[in-house]
Amino acid sequence: MIKKRYLFFSVFLALFSFTCKEEIPSKQLLSFNSLLVNFKENPLTIESEKPVFSWVIAVEGFNKSQSAYHILVASSQENLNEDDADLWNSNKVNSDKSTFVKYQGKSLEPLQKYFWKVKIWDEQDMVSRWSEVQEFQMGLVDTKNWGDSKWITLNKDTRTSEHRFRGYKRGDMKKEKPVDGFAASYFRNEMDLSKDIENAQVYICGLGYYELYLNGTKVGDHVLDPAPSNYDKQAYYVNYDITEQLKSGKNAFGIIVGNGFYGQNISWSRDPESNKKGVSYGPPTVRCLVKLNYKDGTSADFYTDENWKEATGPIVFNNIYGGDTYDARYELGDWNTVGYNDVKWGNAKVASPQVKKISASQIPPIKKLKEFEPQKVFKGLDGNWIVDFGQNIAGWVKLNVQEKQGQLIEITTTEALLTNGKDIFPGSTGGGANGMAQIYKYICKGSEIEAWEPKFSYHGFRYAKIKGVSTKPDANMIKAILVATDIQETGSFTSSDELLNKMHSISKWTIVDNVHGIPEDCPHREKCGWLGDAHAFCEYALYNYDMYDFYKKYMEDIRTQMRPTKGHNNPEIKFQVPTMIAPGKRTSTYAKIDWGVATMYLPWYNYKFYGDKAIVKEYYEDMKGLTNFYLNYKDINGIMQDGMGDWCPPRWDRRKNPSAMECDPIISANAYFYDVLGIMETFARMNNDAAYEAQMKQEKEALKKAFNKEFLVEIPNTKHKWYQSQTATVQALQFGLVPESDIESIVNGLAYDIVEVKGGHHSTGIHGNRYIYTVLSKYGKADLAHQILTTPNFPSQTYVMNSGFTTWPERQFVWEEMEGPTNSLNHPMHSGFAAYFYESLGGVKSSEDQPGYKVFNVNPEFPTAITNTEVKVPTPYGDITNTWTLKNEVLSMKLNVPFNTQARVIVTPSELESLKINGVPITEFKQNNPIKIADGFVILGSGDYTIAYSKS
Numbered sequence: 001m002i003k004k005r006y007l008f009f010s011v012f013l014a015l016f017s018f019t020c021k022e023e024i025p026s027k028q029l030l031s032f033n034s035l036l037v038n039f040k041e042n043p044l045t046i047e048s049e050k051p052v053f054s055w056v057i058a059v060e061g062f063n064k065s066q067s068a069y070h071i072l073v074a075s076s077q078e079n080l081n082e083d084d085a086d087l088w089n090s091n092k093v094n095s096d097k098s099t100f101v102k103y104q105g106k107s108l109e110p111l112q113k114y115f116w117k118v119k120i121w122d123e124q125d126m127v128s129r130w131s132e133v134q135e136f137q138m139g140l141v142d143t144k145n146w147g148d149s150k151w152i153t154l155n156k157d158t159r160t161s162e163h164r165f166r167g168y169k170r171g172d173m174k175k176e177k178p179v180d181g182f183a184a185s186y187f188r189n190e191m192d193l194s195k196d197i198e199n200a201q202v203y204i205c206g207l208g209y210y211e212l213y214l215n216g217t218k219v220g221d222h223v224l225d226p227a228p229s230n231y232d233k234q235a236y237y238v239n240y241d242i243t244e245q246l247k248s249g250k251n252a253f254g255i256i257v258g259n260g261f262y263g264q265n266i267s268w269s270r271d272p273e274s275n276k277k278g279v280s281y282g283p284p285t286v287r288c289l290v291k292l293n294y295k296d297g298t299s300a301d302f303y304t305d306e307n308w309k310e311a312t313g314p315i316v317f318n319n320i321y322g323g324d325t326y327d328a329r330y331e332l333g334d335w336n337t338v339g340y341n342d343v344k345w346g347n348a349k350v351a352s353p354q355v356k357k358i359s360a361s362q363i364p365p366i367k368k369l370k371e372f373e374p375q376k377v378f379k380g381l382d383g384n385w386i387v388d389f390g391q392n393i394a395g396w397v398k399l400n401v402q403e404k405q406g407q408l409i410e411i412t413t414t415e416a417l418l419t420n421g422k423d424i425f426p427g428s429t430g431g432g433a434n435g436m437a438q439i440y441k442y443i444c445k446g447s448e449i450e451a452w453e454p455k456f457s458y459h460g461f462r463y464a465k466i467k468g469v470s471t472k473p474d475a476n477m478i479k480a481i482l483v484a485t486d487i488q489e490t491g492s493f494t495s496s497d498e499l500l501n502k503m504h505s506i507s508k509w510t511i512v513d514n515v516h517g518i519p520e521d522c523p524h525r526e527k528c529g530w531l532g533d534a535h536a537f538c539e540y541a542l543y544n545y546d547m548y549d550f551y552k553k554y555m556e557d558i559r560t561q562m563r564p565t566k567g568h569n570n571p572e573i574k575f576q577v578p579t580m581i582a583p584g585k586r587t588s589t590y591a592k593i594d595w596g597v598a599t600m601y602l603p604w605y606n607y608k609f610y611g612d613k614a615i616v617k618e619y620y621e622d623m624k625g626l627t628n629f630y631l632n633y634k635d636i637n638g639i640m641q642d643g644m645g646d647w648c649p650p651r652w653d654r655r656k657n658p659s660a661m662e663c664d665p666i667i668s669a670n671a672y673f674y675d676v677l678g679i680m681e682t683f684a685r686m687n688n689d690a691a692y693e694a695q696m697k698q699e700k701e702a703l704k705k706a707f708n709k710e711f712l713v714e715i716p717n718t719k720h721k722w723y724q725s726q727t728a729t730v731q732a733l734q735f736g737l738v739p740e741s742d743i744e745s746i747v748n749g750l751a752y753d754i755v756e757v758k759g760g761h762h763s764t765g766i767h768g769n770r771y772i773y774t775v776l777s778k779y780g781k782a783d784l785a786h787q788i789l790t791t792p793n794f795p796s797q798t799y800v801m802n803s804g805f806t807t808w809p810e811r812q813f814v815w816e817e818m819e820g821p822t823n824s825l826n827h828p829m830h831s832g833f834a835a836y837f838y839e840s841l842g843g844v845k846s847s848e849d850q851p852g853y854k855v856f857n858v859n860p861e862f863p864t865a866i867t868n869t870e871v872k873v874p875t876p877y878g879d880i881t882n883t884w885t886l887k888n889e890v891l892s893m894k895l896n897v898p899f900n901t902q903a904r905v906i907v908t909p910s911e912l913e914s915l916k917i918n919g920v921p922i923t924e925f926k927q928n929n930p931i932k933i934a935d936g937f938v939i940l941g942s943g944d945y946t947i948a949y950s951k952s
Helices: 002-019 498-512 531-536 538-544 548-561 598-610 614-631 665-686 690-711 726-735 740-757 772-778 782-790 797-802 828-842 909-914 922-928
Strands: 031-037 052-058 066-074 113-122 134-137 166-168 177-179 185-193 197-207 210-214 235-241 249-257 285-294 299-303 309-311 315-319 323-327 358-360 366-372 376-379 385-401 408-414 439-443 450-452 459-467 478-485 492-495 563-566 574-577 844-846 855-858 868-873 880-887 890-897 902-906 932-934 937-940 943-950
Touching (some): 031 134, 185 285, 249 285, 385 408, 385 439, 459 478, 498 797, 531 538, 531 598, 531 828, 538 598, 598 614, 598 665, 614 665, 614 690, 665 726, 726 740, 726 772, 740 772, 772 782, 772 828, 782 797, 782 828, 828 844
Parallel strands (some): 235 358, 855 902
Antiparallel strands (some): 031 052, 066 113, 285 299, 315 323, 385 450, 385 478, 408 439, 492 868, 563 574, 844 855, 890 943, 902 937
């Protein structure tokens, strides 16, 4: 009897095992490292109709990949199973796609929370366990979901402080004029919470910067919220969960609203008195909605309307360029708490700003990221104290002072000292360009120690001169605060060369200082999103930071910046063309080719680094229209007659020394445009636009022929050729414009100019400097690339570092010959070259045929002076790490290839002969591992590898 039962049980188990084979978890222990919706973990304000799902898998072993996935989405955790998933049950989908898998379920409703999970099958059809349950919540989605909330603004400007005015004087003005700008607005209201709260969410959109308070405490840790935009076309709201901050009974809400870029009506104005609006959109305004869900199943809204009270307060002046003035004598007490007597306050004015669309902000917020203490304190020539914080940053100062009532403390922030070091040098921060010097003002109320930091402006600075304090400043009195978009650093680079490591650090600093909701040109004088600057450093930023949403947002800024513009050859045709700057009302002209190509480059780079086609699909028609606009500049020789130029080469000054721009702007612009024609050919293919794909191929071939006929020349008294400048030659080599038969001659021509003509120095501006080190390394001149980077003499990156700069200056000048360094000292367009550290020295680049690092190339190209390098490259599949050392002519790499990806290791025939993987010769390794060996490369699946070969 026992034997029969055992036999029956064995048969049952066998049948159960057969019928449930797919449900047995993989022995490979597949586990989920991260699970993302729209590339975020458990996001709160999704507004896309079809979100995308991604997951990162951790597993041991080699050549591991995904063969299928199964996603469930439900309206509750209880329904999150294969029988009850009421939104989407994908069932088993045979696919290796593990990134940006598009939702295919029922319509998602605004403000609703949803739950999801996923499981996958590996290459052997072994199934994982279900992932942990994940969540995502929809945002307001549509304007109608703002309900009865209204825009409110200040009803009456009641500022009486004598310090409300600042002096305004642009470089082209003869006389300074007093200006006060729009007032900072204070709003308050109370609500009575009579039921037990289940959940409370606040949605707030400021046109201008805002800060939100609940019961006397600030909500969230954001500052300078929200990100700037073309406010009349696109504004952004932010969502906070305030469930825990609310209390039973009365609750007090308070909002302070400053001008930001929306109400900035002073800087860049020709005459701020006659044109009160200037380049602003109007007085700052705000809209707020609180959604209350009670435990009894009911709900209610609380929102801004005419019943809110308004006043002005101690922020008596605020301007994004000039700074804040805070008169503590006008403080309002506990104005944002319950029971405050607001009888003297007025009622808010309901406003009707021109705002076409309000969307949930998807980019990381701006935050206070780091504090800096004084590194050196000394007296300037006028007897006032100067504080050196040791690092050029973007942000503000924080004060703790104790002085008499009415005492004015004035802090002037600058990037530099005089060359002799005896005082601050205004340079880029003196207000010559925008009319407003960088100055913070604090007027004491005269009691105990007073603590203060600004709310509605940020500056670029390293030094602060303090006027009006009675004691020597120290770390207790003043600190500097780094304030920037909280982009997460995800990549890393280090090498055996400390000079390069320092360049990497400076390059990162220059980027971090210049991300405040947009990619800026500088954090002081302009704070503008110049398109050329944006694409110049984009790839390096993508190697180092999570920029997925950041560039998607900036593409929306470019799109909403577009203006109807007449064609050049066909003025009867109008095209939608961006301006040189986006977003904002300071626009410059239409975007010249080498700046406007950011419209194509940013989606291209985002696609290459992340592999998400959405940005290409979204902006395809915009990119196509702009490409056609630039084709309208073609002359009879096939050359586009448009271009801005290779900005800021050595010694170049567009007024005093314009000839220092060695590269003709037409040549560099056409080189960029050739590359973009190839990108548009790819984009057309992705969008099934065969006719345009064929046109782009034809235009590209024609431009290559015309470009070489027009610009390729022989260098006199040599056997070399080039394109008449270092920059054009570098671009031609980078973009594939060089005829195959001329490559050697042109590479030698470039090296000849660097060594023999320029004495071992570059002569490139931002266009050429981005690629020169990568190009030289690619074509066997890695030692020359290292030489021009590290030579201590002007011009070079090392010269800049030796001059004491902690960020990259806009201009390339001989600094010791000047009274002080002019122009900006913090321009990220000069950080673009540092992509060389990853793509050449680290040797890691995504393929173009399978982007997002689904397949990536590994090919370190480095000078003899460097003996080891380590890079970490973030990808949607997990981190790629590559650590290599060179010893006794043998290159040894430790390479991590993430799950579901492949590495294409580039090797020469002689390197292949000596190649060992994990200590085994390649021929032997191939016998036990499914790798592919092709002409010039070896393809490896996922896993941790040790790769060694003799360098040829």
